[in-house]
Every structure is written in C-alpha cells, then in structure tokens.
Amino acid sequence: MSILIHESKTIYIGTGRRKTxxxxxxxxxxxxxxxxxxxxxxxxxxxxxxxxxxxxxPLKILGLSKEYDIHVTAEGGGLAGQASAIRLGLARALCRINPENRINLKSEGFLTRDPRVKERKKYGLRKARKAPQYSKR
Incomplete structure (x- = not known):
C-alpha cells in the first residue's frame, strides 16, 4: 500500500519513525x-x-520543493522526534516516486532510521543508570 490512485492523482506513501x-x-x-x-x-x-x-x-536535496504537497499524520513524542520522523517518511515516499532518488537520499543519510530510544529504568537504580549514593561507613 505504498502507492494509491485517488481522483486521478497518484499518492505516494512513506512511514517514518524516531524515538516514540x-x-x-x-x-x-x-x-x-x-x-x-x-x-x-x-x-x-x-x-x-x-x-x-x-x-x-529530502525535497530540497532533490529540487522538488514546489512540486508536491505533503500531508502528514504525526503522533507520539515531541516536535524534534516528529520532524525527524517526517524526514524519514518523506525520503521513503520519494524513493517510491523514482528509484533513482534513492542514491542521493542515501548519501545524505535520509534513509537511515535513527535507532536511539530512551533506555528503560532498572530496579535498584534511580534512573536507567544512576545508582543510589554509595556510603562506605
């Protein structure tokens, strides 16, 4: 379901994720x-x-800034994470338009998903890695 044809317009779809x-x-x-x-x-x-x-x-790199409207449904996280998720989704959609776009987008790093997420809290610790203060006596 990456390409839809709706009212004689072709719609290209891409999904992006970053943090949550x-x-x-x-x-x-x-x-x-x-x-x-x-x-x-x-x-x-x-x-x-x-x-x-x-x-x-991604649109600026390919010189397509004024040729496509971008409709985004964003959820979760904050604005920084959503902006990066939009960038990844946009780059993936542009690859569906023309596979030759992939070369330029890949070299700029727009097709790489950033895997960094918040580390979970462990028991016995105050946060993910912060331990209670140690007292020798």
Whole structure:
C-alpha cells in the first residue's frame, strides 16, 4: 500500500519513525504545501525554522520543493522526534516516486532510521543508570 490512485492523482506513501514518534507521509502532486495533522506545517512546528528545515530536507536535496504537497499524520513524542520522523517518511515516499532518488537520499543519510530510544529504568537504580549514593561507613 505504498502507492494509491485517488481522483486521478497518484499518492505516494512513506512511514517514518524516531524515538516514540510515528509519521505517515502522503505525497500528492501540488504546489509544495506542508500539512501536519490538519494544520499548516509552520504553525504545527511552532514556526521553528530548524524543524521546518529538517522535515523538508529530502525535497530540497532533490529540487522538488514546489512540486508536491505533503500531508502528514504525526503522533507520539515531541516536535524534534516528529520532524525527524517526517524526514524519514518523506525520503521513503520519494524513493517510491523514482528509484533513482534513492542514491542521493542515501548519501545524505535520509534513509537511515535513527535507532536511539530512551533506555528503560532498572530496579535498584534511580534512573536507567544512576545508582543510589554509595556510603562506605
């Protein structure tokens, strides 16, 4: 279910994950709008130029910024994790459009999922690794 044809438009789908965030990205031929959870991308990402740059980076690399509308359903985590998840989902969707895009996206590192997640708390410790203070006497 990576490519859908809806109302004579081809929709390309990609899923991205980062930490506890999941982003389902749909690419539709259009004018370059970013819509996240029904809101404009700028307002959803709190007008942060860094988050906007991260999430739209794959389109800029390929020079397709004004050719596709991006519709995203993002959930979980915070804005930084969601922005990185959007970037991965967008890169995966762009690979479905044209397999030759994969070469440029792979060299930039946009197709690599970041596996770092929060480590679980262990019993006998205060946090994942922080131990109670040791007293010799």
């Amino acid at each position: 965030s999941i982003a389902r990205v749909k690419l539709v031929p259009g004018s370059g709008k970013l819509i996240i959870n029904g809101l404009p991308g700028k307002s959803y990402l709190q007008f942060s130029p860094n988050y906007l740059r991260i999430s739209c980076a």
